[in-house]
Structure formats: C-alpha cells, structure tokens
Amino acid sequence: MIVYISGILIAGGLFFFLVGSIGMIRLPDFYSRLQAAGIIDTMGLLLSMSGLAILALNEFTLGNFLSALKIIFIVVFVFLTGPTATHAIVDAGIRAGLKPWQKK
C-alpha cells in the first residue's frame, strides 16, 4: 500500500519536473524562465522527496525513520536556500542591465 502511495507521489514530482523543464525552454526570457525553474524546486522536489520519505518508512525501524527525517530536511533546506539563490541570480541580472521581456 505504502509503495503505491509513494509511487504516485514520485510520479507527480516527476510530472512537475517535466512541466518546469518544458517551461524553462518555452518561456521567452531569463526572468520568466526562472519562474518555471521555481516549479521544479518547490512542487517537484516536495512531491518526489515526500514520496521517497514515505517509501523509506515502508519498514518501520529507527534507522528508516531517521533516513525519512533526513529526506524531509533536504526539502526544508532547499526551501530556505532556493529562494535566496534565485534572488541573487535575478539581482545580478538587474544589475547587469538585462531588461525583462515585455508584451508588444
């Protein structure tokens, strides 16, 4: 049962990885491509990592519980550092004078 739940979650995560990648190719400029990258490191990561954490709990022992907890910490730390890195990249783009794409 747990295997199926985690399989669905991981598949959902992979779907959002795909959506983010397609968005990174299709969107017109640097800034809007970063928006698509945002999908990857929020929804994609959240779903696939929670799927893996549930899969790690398939057989409940202390070691498995700790590995699941570590997987959750990956999400927490990426949620803290991801936006900061995105902000640094956007700030560098603005300082370098790159103009955002605008609708004609």
Add this chain to the structure above:
Amino acid sequence: MKTKQRIITFCITFSILFLFWVIFSGKFDLFHLSLGIFSCLLVSWVTSDFLIVTSDISRFIRLFMGFTLYIPWLIWQIVLSTIHMIPIIFSPDIHNKINPKIIKIKSKMRDNVGLVTFANSITLTPGTITVVLNTYGDMAVHAIDDECANSLPGDMGKKVEALFRD
C-alpha cells in the same frame, strides 16, 4: 544581556544543535554521543547570541508556533500557483498568455526576519520572484502574468505581518 538570559539562550541553542546531531548521526553509542555533546557545547558557546537574537524567549516560542501554522498554508499556496502555471506553460500561444512585469509593493513590516520571510515566500510561489528588498519594506516583484501581479501583497502579506507583530 543578563546572565540568566544568557544561560537560557545557551540551553535552547544547545538542545536544538544536539537534536540535529542525533538525527544526522543516527548512532547512539557513548563515543558518538560524547563527541556530539562536546562539539555542540563548543558551537553553542560561540554562537548562542546569533540563533536567538530576540531578548524575550516567549516571542521566540510564539514565532515558532506561528511558523508551524504558516508553512502548511504556504505549501497550499505553492500548490495553487503551480496549478495556475501549468496551462500557461502548455498553451500553444505562450507569448500572449504571459505578461511579465516588475511591480513595486510596500510592506509595513520593519522586522528584518519578517521581511526576508515574506520575500522568500514570494519567490517560493511559482509565478512571482522578489527582485529588490530593503529594510524600509520596499519590494520589487517580477510577476509572470496579471493574476500573479494582482495577488500581491494580499493574504500572504497579512499573514506574515500578523506572524511578526510584536
């Protein structure tokens, strides 16, 4: 800072650090635990002033409780705005669907941690990225379409302001 205050901060920092040590090491024999106690004592002796900067502990606890309620709500917002982004990305006429612009918003908060939390929450939500933030609460946000632009500061701003109210 008063001595009693210092001791409380030291103890809280030490407990948090040691909890993380136990989780990450996963070994409970005397050797690893004593190494952990030694290094956590050293680190919390050096850095206990940095982790808990606020002078009253009750505010720290209240912030912690507030965050546990705020994070599920933020994840729900991330889900909603991701669902909003999917049809945009797959639409054949993508250049007409999007309307990227940089909007300026102002937050009434003066708390630095609160402002950073708000800016990070905006960046985490797909469709909006914080470009500029200063200590006076002026922000510039890159939004991918009109709906994302109109949703700011909105509920998220109110929630973070309520969280960091003194």
